[in-house]
Amino acid sequence: MIHRPPAPNSTHEQKIQRAASAVLYTLLVVLALWVVREFLPAVAWAAVLAIVLWPAYGAIESRAWFRGRTTLIAALLSVAIGLLVILPIAVTAIQAGGEAHELYVWVHDAQENGVPVPDFVSRLPVGSRQVNDWWQANLAQPLKASPAMQHLHGDTLVNFGRHFGARAAHASVTFGFTLVTLFVIFQAGPKLSSTLMRGARRAFGADGAQLLQRMAAAIRATVTGLVVVGLGEGVLLGAAYLATGVPHAALLGTVTAVAAMLPFCAPIVFAGAALWLAAQGSMVAAAILAACGCVVVFVAEHFVRPVLIGNSTRLPFLLVLFGILGGASTFGLIGIFIGPALMTVLMVLWANWAE
Structure with a gap:
């Protein structure tokens, strides 16, 4: 029995295969993006930071002592970005903590005695009487009984604190993954840049x-x-x-x-x-x-x-x-x-x- 080689695919079959491949590739890309959807903001931020800092990366890499040391350059730039974000937040938090006691005393006094009408209200050119009347009705009396503050009960403040804490924790995690992604991008260095440009030329x-x-x-x-x-x-x-x-x-x-x-x-x-x-x-x-x-x-x-x-x-x-x-x-x-x-x-x- 003689085995004949398989006949080449017809033009119609080749078109069907190309269309099926395109659909399969699209589905796989969409599925991959859906799997990593929670990390896409971190990747986007890392990409923006990498684009902005790329000239600095090139300037550092051109120095003789740093030439070829992509891991060291990536670590230095990632740590620098982290410090630029963390240090101002830390300083602000420390200063805010120093004022926390005074703020607590003011809030407690306002709850018990209210907030007196400021002197500048009487000097307003327009609406002085209306502002004074509203302030007397809502803020001059103890805030715990004020009509304007009734919706700010304990449960509302607790829920607000929980929501703020959850958002802060999510932002911290996103920032951490941003720094990790940025480090990986810089570590890839010029190889990643040349690959992207070569892919863009080949595709478009x-x-x-x-x-x-x-x-x-x-x-x-x-x-x-x-x-x-x-x-x-x-x-x-x-x-x-x-x-x-x-x-x-x-x-x-x-x-x-x-x-x-x-x-x-x-x-x-x-x-x-x-x-x-x-x-x-x-x-x-x-x-x-x-x-x-x-x-x-x-x-x-x-x-x-x-x-x-x-x-x-x-x-x-x-x-x-x-x-x-x-x-x-x-x-x-x-x-x-x-x-x-x-x-x-x-x-x-x-x-x-x-x-």
Whole structure:
């Protein structure tokens, strides 16, 4: 009996096999992403940090003493990121702990005796009587019997504490996995970068590789614009807090710097500080602080930040703003950096289509 070699697959069968392979690969990728879905935020944060720090990685790796020591470089950069996040939180917690006793005494006194109407209420140009009446009815009497505070019973506070603790624990775990992922990315080093670029060229051609580089540049520019401008606003407004007599000016400046990294959040902090000064009767200092804050935020948000982000990504200011705010509302905090990258993709696709 003569065995004949199997006949080659027909064109129709080959198309079916390719379609089946594509479906199988897609299902496997979706299944893998679903399995690791809890760790995707950590991977996304690590990717953003790696993109931002890649020039620093290259500069360190180019030094003769560090050449080829990818594990050491990865450890140094990961530890540096960890300290940059942990140290401010630790300092803030220590200072807050120092004020905990005074806060407890104030809250206990407010529950027993109420909060007296501040002097500045009588000096309000509009609505002084209405504010005074509301304060007398809700806050001037003991807070434990106040109608405005009845919903803040023990169970509500306990549930709030549990929810806050759970979110803090989840954020801590995510940050820990972020550092581990960042270490692995840096340890892979240039090999990982070349693999990604080679895969992009193979899958999408030269345009795909260029688009990937543009997205990385957009993320790096966004982080630079947000962080640098935020730190600048924190320093300037911290000096304003110190000059106007706001207590804990350094701590409040740090809070302002963090808030300023998010668009239009810094006014919440300096407006609260200005209101506190007004409540203490320092109306001139409050006005000066409010004016300084408005000037600093206006210049930073409308001139410095758009230039830093828009010039690097070649995006108009409106698209930068839409990318930051839309990304934050869609993906959360990580979306602040993803949004401008997606806007860059949109601009590149539009430019290629319009040619």
